[in-house]
Amino acid sequence: MHIRPAVLKDASKACDTLRRSIAELCVADHGNDKAILGQWLANKTPEVFASWLKDTGNTVLVADHNGLIAAVGVVNNDGEITCNYVSPDFRFQGVSKLLLAGLEAVSLKQGNSGTTLFSTKTAHGFYRAAGYKNGGTPFFKFGTESYPMFKRLAQNGPDIAKRS
Numbered sequence: 001m002h003i004r005p006a007v008l009k010d011a012s013k014a015c016d017t018l019r020r021s022i023a024e025l026c027v028a029d030h031g032n033d034k035a036i037l038g039q040w041l042a043n044k045t046p047e048v049f050a051s052w053l054k055d056t057g058n059t060v061l062v063a064d065h066n067g068l069i070a071a072v073g074v075v076n077n078d079g080e081i082t083c084n085y086v087s088p089d090f091r092f093q094g095v096s097k098l099l100l101a102g103l104e105a106v107s108l109k110q111g112n113s114g115t116t117l118f119s120t121k122t123a124h125g126f127y128r129a130a131g132y133k134n135g136g137t138p139f140f141k142f143g144t145e146s147y148p149m150f151k152r153l154a155q156n157g158p159d160i161a162k163r164s
């Protein structure tokens, strides 16, 4: 398993991974509600993926397993992890943990003191196990509950807890 920056030719496979991860793994969040799923999946297209790559405010990483895209993650320059989805074919094999470490390393390199994110219900326990703390009251996004979380990675820098 190799964590590397995404490139344009990953777009189609990466979107398949994103869409399957949401549809098949996040059932606790969307409850197979067509309207919620439709909203959630609407921007998971190769065109939008390409725009993430072009955006210099983002770093897009993929977990590459012999050419298969096992997971996709995005962190912005402020240390917010905006996307972290594993393929159902690679669930519970340590892939998200590896990708999360890669995203955290990017955030540190960008000069942030940690990372923030808005977790799904599905991933909340995973992030807790990875050292994330709750950073505020859950709210609704795409009709599902979203949990603000943060993790301090360095002693110096702004108070990330206030940004989550």
Ligand SMILES: CC(C)(COP(=O)(O)OP(=O)(O)OC[C@H]1O[C@@H](n2cnc3c(N)ncnc32)[C@H](O)[C@@H]1OP(=O)(O)O)[C@@H](O)C(=O)NCCC(=O)NCCS
Residues within 6 Å of the ligand: 021, 022, 025, 026, 083, 084, 085, 086, 090, 091, 092, 093, 094, 095, 096, 097, 098, 117, 118, 119, 120, 122, 123, 124, 125, 126, 129
């Ligand atoms: C929950 C999920 C994120 C975990 O990813 P994964 O690649 O399957 O998990 P990993 O194999 O990397 O697990 C790493 C560690 O987290 C633990 N873990 C995984 N899911 C967990 C959970 N729900 N609660 C507690 N711990 C969990 C694992 O036991 C493992 O522990 P270890 O390092 O001590 O062995 C993933 O399975 C999933 O459902 N993703 C759906 C998409 C999603 O919700 N993404 C988040 C968007 S904010």
